[in-house]
Amino acid sequence: MIPEIATAVQTASTLISLTKEAKKIADSLKQAELKAMLADIISAAANVKLELADANEEIVRLKQRNAELEAFEDISKIIEITSGSTILKEDYRGIKAGTYLCPACYSAKKILVPVARDVSHAAKCPHCGSSAR
Numbered sequence: 001m002i003p004e005i006a007t008a009v010q011t012a013s014t015l016i017s018l019t020k021e022a023k024k025i026a027d028s029l030k031q032a033e034l035k036a037m038l039a040d041i042i043s044a045a046a047n048v049k050l051e052l053a054d055a056n057e058e059i060v061r062l063k064q065r066n067a068e069l070e071a072f073e074d075i076s077k078i079i080e081i082t083s084g085s086t087i088l089k090e091d092y093r094g095i096k097a098g099t100y101l102c103p104a105c106y107s108a109k110k111i112l113v114p115v116a117r118d119v120s121h122a123a124k125c126p127h128c129g130s131s132a133r
């Protein structure tokens with residue numbers, strides 16, 4: 001369960017318990033206790049509202065991340081990884097097919113960073129600085 005939602009559920013349970021207690025007190029007509037209990041109920045309800053707002057933000061963030069991961073899957077179909085080299089198989093967003101990419105950036109950050117390649121030397125990635133082959 002998403003932590004913010006778990007906290008909201010826990011607080012909602014507390015809210016229900018407080019409301020049940022308030023009803024018992026209301027039945028026995030103890031006004032001072034009833035007022036204190038109502039203040040606790042209002043406070044708990046306010047917390048539920050804040051926790052749900054936090055949970056909503058988290059869900060929006062996760063949906064965005066999910067969309068990024070789905071986009072990454074599409075990119076993975078046009079990448080060829082052979083003996084340590086990461087090569088673009090088709091033209092993609094201005095990067096020509098056959099371009100060597102930084103394998104570290106591709107696997108860790110899911111981004112395509114072209115690296116200049118010399119036949120005899122490994123190139124340094126301009127983004128992360130690792131040696132790309």
Ligand SMILES: [Zn+2]
Nearest residue numbers: 102105125128
């Ligand atoms: Zn890199």
